[in-house]
Amino acid sequence: MTDFPWLTLLLLVPMVGAAVVAGMPRGFARSRELAMGISLVTLLLGVLIAFQFDIGSSTQYQLSEVYPWIPQFGVSFALGVDGIALSMILLGVVLVPICLLAAWNDVPNGNNRRQQTYFALMLVLESMMIGVFAATDVFLFYVFFEVMLIPVYFLIGSFGGAGRAKAATSFLLYSLLGGLIMLVAVIALYLQGPGGTEGFLIQNLTGLPIDASTERWLFAGFFIAFAIKAPMWPVHTWLPHAASEARPATAVLLVGVLDKVGTFGMLRFCLQLFPEASQWATPLVMTLAVISILVGAMLAIGETDMMRLIAYTSISHFGFIVLGIFALTTVSMTGSTLYMVNHGFTTAALFLIAAMMIQRRGSRQIADFGGWQRVTPLIAGSFLIAGLSGLALPGLNSFVSEFMVIIGTFQTYPVYAVIGSMGVLLAALYILLMYKKVATGPAPEEFAGTTPDMSMREKFVVAPLILAFLVLGFYPKPVTELLEPAVQTTLQNVGVSNPAPTSVDAEGNER
Amino acid sequence: MTGGEATLFWVIAPAMVLGALGLLFAHKAVHAAMSMALVMVSMGVVYIAQQAEFVGVIQIFVYSGAVMMLFLFVVMLVGVDASDSLVETLKGQRLWAYLLAAAFVVVAMAGVASVTFREPVGLAAVQEEGTVTALAREIFERQVFGFEILATLLVISVMGAMVLAHHERLRPVMNQRATSNATVRSMKWLAGKPNPGVYARHNAADTPALLPDGTPTEESVPRVLVARGQVASVTEYAAVTESTDEGNAPNTDLEADSEGEGQS
């Protein structure tokens, strides 16, 4: 069964599903159930694939498939996963059904195709997500990277809130800008490579003898695209708009999974393909990462719109992820990749639960809330849990990863680690201040007693997320085991080894 | 180029340029079309002179005969009188157009002049079995695919023209019943419009009838005449009545008319 094209199948199921959902007659009443079924099948398939994956294997990409696509230009349709890609794909296929459930009543089923379009777009997005993480051909990656924008653009632009047009345009332009810069780098990279019919395969482009200045330019081309995607300060301004104007389910997929393409790309492309340049750029990148952590957190503290606040917290968290990636130690990089998974769940919970309150209150402004712990105790309680996950409370998912990033970074860049860890403190401030303003205080009279608490559907949205918090918080081992070999491979490609404990060095005796 | 052909060329080329200039400067569309036809016919002659007999004949038949007639037909439809205003609406358009055209002529001619053409081969060799046959061979053997596509294009364009020229009927045809129903529903002219006026000296349909207060009413005249502006003035006859009935000075022409009418 190893030759079976699992990944292509995984890619196709939601894509074909989307076509089916979209093709149903106008006013079709069961499109939600249909989409949900498709996403569950995808999830099942994803889990099956996870079992096919051999952790101990020595090959970098497993389940790989290579078909010629445009052999004249060296482009092939090549899929394959390492531990990092697989974990991101799994994150995606787990989050999509949750998001679909959360989006159940987002678009009413009128005598038109809006509902079907909405759910079909989500499925298309899922397919693109899988593709972008599974692509092992640089050009194919680029194609998915760009095509992915289309469903998001429409999800924001035609289903979003009042400022959706601006948000969608801003999102699209930012991403396209990054993508175009990357395209230049992609083509230039191909010209540096061996060429031939498989000239775009990552394997064939790894470890190229490129001269230093070219490598730095290429690195910059890729890095800018990923920094915009991630997003890092100062190219972050599209995210708060997009996240606050999009439907919460879209925002979850956008921030929780799609933006990970940025950090994923830094790992897989920037570090692996341009090791020298990566090390050359490390001080700058680390500085930007630390600025992202601190500025993102402080902007979150100063924000008055709940959704935008959550978006800013993501900027801060992405800072941590980038910090860990470029610290180039096994611990920090494993931490970062684990953070990528954790952040997906955390943001999902924050966005979705905040949206439940926003929907009931009819406003996104934090100042319009107050005392909601007494209006909807269950929602407020889960919001607190999600918030605690966001501020990396030990026992919940984010802590393990954040801690690993900090102590791993400390091994090589203590100063950055210490400054970055200030983000831990600021996280407590933004989460708790928001919770205080939203949930504590006297119960608002016009809502108390009349506003319904969490419905059964919403419980099914929140429960898996909180379960994921706890499982990943207390037993992250299955995930770290998946991630660590991939991280090790990347480190080998960069040619860096872990720093040994200094006391052992100094004394010369081993523990 | 033999002497005969050169002569022909020097006669016909200025004619063609003149025709083209006529197209450029003629005020009336009809004149423009006529100059154009001149150019077309001359062009056919030139083709024939250039050993392209078939093309030349087609040029005269199809272009001058069919296409130009079509143009004239449309010109007639749109209005023979329609003439261009000489006031240019786009600022600088005319000036720039002449400048650019001059530049184009200079550049293009300079370009052509700088090319060294080889000795003309002539068509005698390829047209051994006859002009038409050679051409037919060319078209139906080598270029048959393009030919088929052109045929399709023609069909499509005909369809397009039909669609464009066709006037979609937006409401049902008004038959007699519908018309009478509409009349009754409108509560206007239930008993029919008044007949045209009848005067001693004139009883054609173009004279309006007079209302009881003596004012003429246009409703009594057929609509077409009104549209054409061919309604006769009542005053024409009033003047006559005035002269026959001097003692009764009219306040207005119309009143005079009506009085005159009453008296006569």
Add this chain to the structure above:
Amino acid sequence: MTLVAYIYLATILFTIGALVVLTRRNTIVVFMGVELMLNATNLALVTFSRMHGTLDGQVYALFVMVVAAAEVVVGLAIIMSIFRARRTASVDDSNLLKL
């Protein structure tokens, strides 16, 4: 006096046709300008055909005629319908290309 004279003639006719298109505002006249340009091109094609001793130029001239005929048919139909709708045959009045 060589065959190049025909090419010069074609150039002049083409220029005049272009001028007609640029300066005249009556749609029908503009259209005739376009036809003039096409004819000028045809003249060049036929001349080249004779120069090179192949029939390609003539064939293309024929094809151009066919295309021009098709164009005239559709174009005039368009002019008719514009005229019906707007009671004018001026190009400037129908600046429909502008949103």
Add this chain to the structure above:
Amino acid sequence: MSVFETSAGIALTETHSVTATAADGFASLGWLMIALPLLGAAVLLIGGKATNSWGPMFATIMSWAAFAVGLGVIFQMTGLAAEERSLSVQLWEWVSAGDLSVNVGLLLDPLSMVFVMLITFVGSLIHVYSLGYMEHDPDKRRFFAYLNLFIAAMLILVLADSYLVLFVGWEGVGLASYLLIGFWNWNPAYATAANKAFVVNRIGDLGLITAMAILFATVGALDYATVNESASSMSQGALLAVGLLLLLGACGKSAQFPLQSWLGDAMAGPTPVSALIHAATMVTAGVYLIARSQAIYIETPDARVVVAVVGAITLVYGAIVGCAKDDIKKALAASTMSQIGYMMLAVGLGPIGYTFAIFHLVTHGFFKAGMFLGAGSVMHGMKNRVDMRRFGGLSRVMKVTWITFMMGWLAILGVPPFAGFYSKDKIIETAFVGEGWQPWVFGFTALIGAGITAFYMSRLFFMTFQGKARWEDDQHPHESPKSMTVPMIILAVGSVSLGFILGPTGILENWLEPVFGHPEHHEPVLAIPLIIALTLTLVALGALLAYFMYWKSEVATEAPEGTAITKAARRDLLQDDFNEVFLRKPGEGMVTMLVATDRDLIEGGMVGKTTGSLAGLSDLLRRTQNGFVRSYAMTMLAGIVVILGAVWVMQ
């Protein structure tokens, strides 16, 4: 659950070393101590309204069950030789990547078991007390869930076998504390207090995280065993840094200077919470952390001195604040701060102080919890008033509360033979041990602190229970129900007896010897009897002063103006004002500035100007698209001319 054979060990002074052995028998069920209250919390929180009726009782039972398991473990331990009383329970591999590998493991040793006993016993008593105290609260179930959560987290903290697992408990108790301080968060001030507690604690946690980062970078592991073993091979700089950062963490959790500001506000929580978390258990976690990290502090005397200095400052600081507070709970909170200052001082003194610090910690846990419960009982009878100036003469109506409170009062004063005498005097004696300036400074600070403590605690006691009744008109004080008084009585018995049971008999010292070793005996710079005499004299003086000021003379129902220092002490010696001016205001300014920067400079300027100029450019180009066919045709002709021209020029 899997049991690993590890080399988790406790390294002490060079000669003394105990290796933890894998627990077997009953002790291998040690994880139940944590699991049971955690289960309680989970059942109550997830069960929702269905558990309203039986939930609180269930939580109480869970807490007692944890106590029972702890007892069982201790019982098993007593059967082992002193050197073998260090048991390890390995649960599962938690964090592992590269060189980092941390197991979730428990270390059952004498030190942690002392804490287990204190936490579960006092904690369970307070559960019982809360059954009465919170009886009419609509959210009673949530309260008990949080209490159970706290017990579980605190047990994780003390039972952990590595800094990272300790950190889980560390933040866990912080969360429980946050939830409980903000339990009545319909009052925005209470919610703010909860936030403050969490955020200030986070500053300390930052220290702890950084300390762990240094440990990992230098030692390569985070479990106590490895760290203790390798501490001697660490560089002095790293040791000092770790020592100070751990102290920062301890300061946050134990409300020590300069991170003490949250404790007073934390009194916003229900009184049982104040008794349990902010007096008996959680706030002593800092002391535990320092005691646990003794291997590091042994190597770095400089850090140790800083610990002692922080302790000394806080003990005076708390005492001064305690003198000025009129809010009974805030006065007790200040006293807690001061008493923990004593413990901190003791652990800062090095090996000779550890045992006494833990001893004082235990006795303090009892008498301070007892007094807090007494204060709760008073509030229960006085409709939740806390202003001592409107109390007075309650001894007549609340006999049980009065007596039990008196026991606690005498204990904290250090009157023989009450518990405080044995524990606190030992610390004062130890403070006088040493060379150079240290014994004199620390000794006299501790001594004077004892005098001030006597004054403000007597003030508190007299203002509340003695003198004339100054009640407001609507007050009808009454004794509290049995469920509340019984725990108070038990704690009072402890306050009376724990001292001479554990102290002079050497039970505690022997019990903790495997952990702390047997320090050589040092003579204080003053004779011991002299120290005791001085202490008791100062205590008597302080109490007498309070007697004349607050029992014999009239107590104003409105606080008098007071001197500048009184005013400052009422405001926690201007700590909050300091924070406000030097931390919060600049922080707020920074946030405002950054928001403006982000909006105007980055979004408006960098991005906005770019898009703006692009839009301007396209606007210019748009003008050429005027919709006139002839214009377009002209551009075409121009293009052709240009191309032809270019061709011509190139030829």
